[in-house]
Amino acid sequence: MEKTPKWVDVALIPVLNLLIAFVISGIVVLLIGEDPIKAIKVMVSGALGSPYGWGYTLYYATNFIFTGLAVAVAYHASQFNIGGEGQATLGGLGVALVLLAFPWPHWSIALIAAMIGGALFGAAWAAVPAYLQAKRGSHIVITTIMFNFIGASLLNYMLVNVLRPRGAMDPATARFAKETYLPTFHDLPLIGQFFSKSVPANVSFFIALLACWLVWILIWRTKLGFEIRAFGRSETAARYAGISPVKVIMVAMLISGGLAGLMAINNVMGQGHRLVLNSVEGAGFIGIAVALMGRNHPVGVFLAAILFGFLYQGGGELALETTIPRELITVIQALVILFTGAFDNMLRAPIEHFFVARANAQKEA
Template identity: 75%
Template sequence: MERPLKMDKMPKWADVVLIPVISLILAAILSALVIVAIGEDPVEAVNLMVTGALGSTYGWGYTLYYATNFMFTGLAVAVAFHARMFNIGGEGQAMLGGLGVAMVCLYVPWPHWSLALLAACAGAMIFGAAWAAVPAYLQAKRGSHIVITTIMFNFIAAAVLNYMLVNVMRPQGSMDPASARFPEAVHLPTLHELLAPIGISFSKAAPANVTLLVAILACFVVWALIWRTRLGYEIRAYGHSETGALYAGISPVKITMIAMLISGALAGLMATNNVMGEAERLVLNSTEGAGFIGIAVALMGRSHPFGVFLAAILFGFLYQGGAELALWTSIPRELIVVIQALVILFTGALDNMVRMPLEKMFLAMRKGKA
């Protein structure tokens, strides 16, 4: 049966910019209605969020700290997306990454933080990738669905971490299920310490640190990998068509494994920020759900590293702004989660709700012109 010629329905800028912006506005309107419904002032709330997250270097420091986490996990999900796999295991991979970082920092004496960071990156990537390897193998060889296996591996990761902290890494005499504090030598410079020498004063208390630069570097590397290398070409081709990949001599097993290993490594890298950069020791639940936020970040960023970068900053803002809101108003902590959920809902799940009318509008405009 013949079908009408398909056309690109919208200009690219509308796809990349307009749709996320409209989705955000819709989420904001709905959030405002909820805030009104519980008897608070939405204008005041927005004001608090913006000042809290962006109004000071302290706020920025937190926003960027969260954004760093989300960049890593967002990239992790994005790379798997390109191979048409849904890696929901970012959370577990990041936890294991934390284990890798903690081992590197605790058990090796480091002369300088820069060397420690390099080794910690390697440790985080290896542990994160290893945690992704088992679901990847099961998917590639046995056809076990990656969504199911990666979710299950999140729980196993939490249990493994729990065991390691309680039975292996907990310092003697401590009642706290956490590792010992990392030595001073592996302390990563915060933005305050990085920016002070060039005369910019940045809040001392904020946790944003040098790993932000690692995250930005990771965005560039992922971009080059996906769009400039042969491996990226194969990953994208496989993601678009598995039979096509077979035809072109691209091994589905190989690509599934490699894409998931890269994805797991990126998720693991997050630990250099939250474990090494912020907590400076390994604690239970150190990931705080960042692995899941990565899914929303990747969706909103259209699996493009630049989009992931922007979306990560947006979610960093929501996290920090939300915390401020809970601190200064009687808006309950749970409502912040609702607002974040609305953003995820509109930018991720309800994408088509905005897309379809927009596509129609653009088609009508084009027709009007023709």
């Protein structure tokens, strides 16, 4: 039986889904009385046309890489972790507690400690849903959704009652010491001249790239990764092969939560320099779309994260420079998610049928 070429699944189908989403978005823009061509130009210029825009695009993409990888790792173990929002929220709490606990002498030392704190808190927040799934059969989707809300409430309590400085009005921690501030792209040699001083993109972007590489090694080059993929493909076969479901679920979810928690080194340590409410800003949910569009592969996650970073930054500029409402960007993002996720099979079936039929015809000829 002939199979569809790999490049069709990896590149052609996602690109066609994306094009359909943008075409429909353009029709929506036209219906509200705006020029879709102008809207595209504003988005491209705002996200890619200046050192300021490109810097913010990479800043948002960094968040989405971490949360996209978190979803992807769990997905390979057949666990749909949609608790990235809560895990990233608690990861921010871990980063803040570490940075406020000691007088760190240099940002590099503080970064290592903050990564450990963020990953541990994110993993801990994923551990309970993972245990309930592995031991009690509780559905991972339901428990991770619930833990998003519990995490937000816990952070609210901590910021209002425990970590808020005396006399301060806003629910936020004290600012971190300047020694912990991460270098931005503007501060780096060689590439600094290409980025604006005011953008928050920082060295955590390179940590995200490293995470992509390490996830690739884990999933496709280690025994643990093989067990995760085997369990994700068939739990029955994995059990027959002696693979422990409890081990796979727990380990995959702990890694997933740790990756989501690592996002906080970018938005809390690298940009905000303190922990505030809603610092995650929906990046945990965007990570689901990033993983789906990237086919749960680190390279695909990276490319999809850049796309959503473009949508975030370009959408902000679109709202500032035109009368198009900011909510329309949410509509565009929703359409991208819809066509790359829910409607994926709408194009997949006829395209796969076409390539298989063509291959069979060439074989017979």
